[in-house]
Amino acid sequence: MTYTPHGKHLIAGEWVASDDTFTSQPVTGEAMTVSAGGAAEVDRAVKAAEEAFAVYGYTSREDRAKFLDTIADEIDARGEDITRLGTSETGLPEARLQGERGRTCGQLRMFAEHIRKGEYLDRRHDVALPDRAPLPRPDLKMVQRPIGPVGVFGASNFPLAFSTAGGDTASALAAGCPVVVKGHPAHPATGEIVADAIAAAIEKCGMPKGTFSLIQGTSHELGGALVKHPLIKAVGFTGSLGAGRALYDIAASRPEPIPFFGELGSINPVFVMPEALGARGADLGAAWAGSLTMGVGQFCTNPGIVVAPEGAALDAFTEAAQTALADAGQSVMLTEGIAESYRKGVSEVSAAAGVQELVAASCENRNAAPAVYKVSAKDWLANETLSEEVFGPLGIVVTTSGVDEMLDVARSLKGQLTVTLQMDDADTDTAKPFVPVLERKAGRLLVNGFPTGVEVADAMVHGGPYPASTNFGATSVGTLAIRRFTRPVSYQNMPDALLPADLA
Template sequence: MSTQLLGTSIIGFTRSTGTESSGQAVNPASGQKLDPVYVAPTLDEVDQAIALAGQAFPEYSTLPAAKRAEFLRKIADEIDAVVDDIAERGPLETGLPEPRMRGETARTTGQLRLFASLIEEGSWVDARIEFAQPDRQPLPKPDLRSMLRPLGPVAVFCASNFPLAFSVAGGDTAAALAAGCPVLVKAHSSHPGVAEIVGNCVLRAAQATGMPEGVFSLLYGSGREVGMALVKDPVVQAVGFTGSRSGGLALMEAAANRPQPIPVYAEMSSVNPVVLLPGAVEERGEALAEGLFGSLTLGAGQFCTNPGLIFLPDGCGDAFLAKLRELVETAPSAVMLNHGICQAFKEATADFADTPGVTTVAHAFTKQVEERAVPVVFTVNVRRFLEDAELHGEMFGPGTLIVRGSLEEIEATIPELEGQLTATVHGTDDELASSASLISALERRAGRLIINGFPTGVEVCHSMVHGGPFPATSDGRSTSVGTMAINRFCRPVSWQGFPQGLLPEELRDGNPLGISRMEDGKRV
């Protein structure tokens, strides 16, 4: 590997000099500890990183969009240049295969470039102009102009299950930097080496494109100390988080209890219900089983969109269940991301298996290995499911629960579910045409609806919504994937009666940037 790992935090344009160990990466397949030992920054260095971000904000937030776009593209170029290092280090830290690491790297650089194009095009600022009407009766109308402006420095917490796309230079970071917000990244302990490789890329890009020091810092160390210090500091104005429900709730509580509360955009928990309608099950039962099995086991079930809840109507599904059982029972075990995640999955599946009324449909016969998981499928009737809220919870791994009942019972159950990232319906054309009320119920519970597809696989594009009602996310009005994510790190500002020279270019007469705007209520 060509990249030398130093094991220290990035504080603006310098490196931390702290000496307290924050641990080493551990190969989840072998248990081997990986060099180097990572060192936590001192609390003074955390304060320094935050102060630098605050000092960088006035300059960075007012840079032309083209300059910020240059920075984002340079980050992407730097990451592309070290993809071989990522592909080498990533599997050692995560157990994820090399092709996954390369694919996730491409997704990460692709979304950086997508945000660069977005801010260059310019319409995302939602510029609105109401021209003055001094002769209006009974009162004159003032000149009013508005657009979105960046919030301020943002704290981003890296995810365990996506060491690139939801980590150092992932979606939260790309959206915040695109909006004009400096970013303070809290590295995840499961993949510190990959974090450092990518952090170095962001650092080099910032220096090469003339960004102010403090536009980016990368911090190792304890979430309780370093992470909470970020959330509680008055300089920080928003938080991006992907992880456990307990972690997200802790950050939300800390942010809400500040003298000045700030938004936390946390993606936390989703079982992604799939409703199978009888006609589809009878028509293509084996194909549905194959598709759901592939979706369930993708990434060892460690995607936030794996299907953890399947509704199957009574009186159908023999071929579907037989094929699913065959696939599960012959499935190999898979390395999970770390010991904690693997242990939590095994405990969750043991709890499901011991729950009265729950039956194990299929369990892989592969020998259990310490850090590896095997697929498991349970079933329960809809009435028992409604009685026990614990059955609504997430098994983060390759486990799913099939709920049986009549179509009427299944539809009546949807409003009782928690908020979800996705909801899927499989049906024939005729079934779907008569399922408006079912689809409407699912729309109220999820951020993305899927017809005759599978929830894993999140396209990075302008129209993607990767969010949903609580607890899928802390704020169902937002998305953590796609260009709409930029809106989380902005606020609307209005300028009244301003002379042209004091207005942002986006709002000046003549539209010097040539962006789409609303003028006197009409889009031009």
């Protein structure tokens, strides 16, 4: 049966309309009228989440694991409708959305298996030493406990994997925390059908109704109300630096400050070592062009700059990139606002001192084509604008006089999600001085390959020093993400009957 969106909020198991509305802006198909929530809807949802926490926060790991598995099953059961609605709203191809649905369900099932093992609990026990001199030691047990209701902001560029049932929601639910999601207005129908899947899983698993809510809306006031609510204990966010920083400041200025786990983007520099550049510069240029334009450049791991020594080998790199992009043409972007921001970024970069245009962008309405520029390291270092993220298929080749100037660029970097070293075996000694510099700059260091594509795995880190993210000690991808929504509690001389089930 085909799913027909109704444009309502899901609050504690009920589909609720509100007086205020907004109109969706799909790439194809008919627009829909969607309820626009505010502080009243947030208050109702968060209070229901707090009530649910008294039960959900004390469920067994096995029950929560079954719940996560059931959510994945319910999303898969709606797969065709999710793809249909997602392609209509975002313009993303069917194959991309099918792959993203697989990733979304895969991480739900991965978190389920992880919490079954219990490793994330970091359980510790110091047995009592009553005869120790000069002072006895009490019995001490420690375990990670869920923190309470969590607010999550859906992302524009991943309507499934970083939105309604994405990594933030999945990791919070795995930890034992109810979730209130602010849906992204770029894909309200997609958010709604995924919320419908979660509601079905709540019903099948007998979880409290307030375990999950979805509130739709476009206003800054809605997001602010979610972060400000005194019962929200942490926030997960994926989006722009400007919006993320504004919400981070709200979280920090509350009477009770709370952690704000914001993933804010990155330029993801690629450093090409001399031997690799000489041996396979043309191949690297073509491969970089492919990564740069993947998803119309709308990945937070898009490799926005390349840093390499000037000379014939770099010329071969840039020529191959230009050839690969010659027939790229325009592609639709996720929203009109993103397209406008991309046009602005192209304009600012192209007007900067010392910048040479290699591939000219053509951008009309919601469409965009790739743009590539070349600039010396000296001019790049002198202009902070060139080190800021342009969300879209824009790349800058930074030419250097040699390895020493490449290191100068590395030292100047702000926090990044990723940094890549393109190198051959003969570059090992040359690359060694880069590692201690770059590991302080990024959450993930790559050798060869390109950073687009984030493996959902135990050892993955998707985060980094500010401004890549607002919390350098956390990741929004991988099983370590669960720890964001727990806190350690120590129990001293506690009878087993009073201990959490995970310690008893």
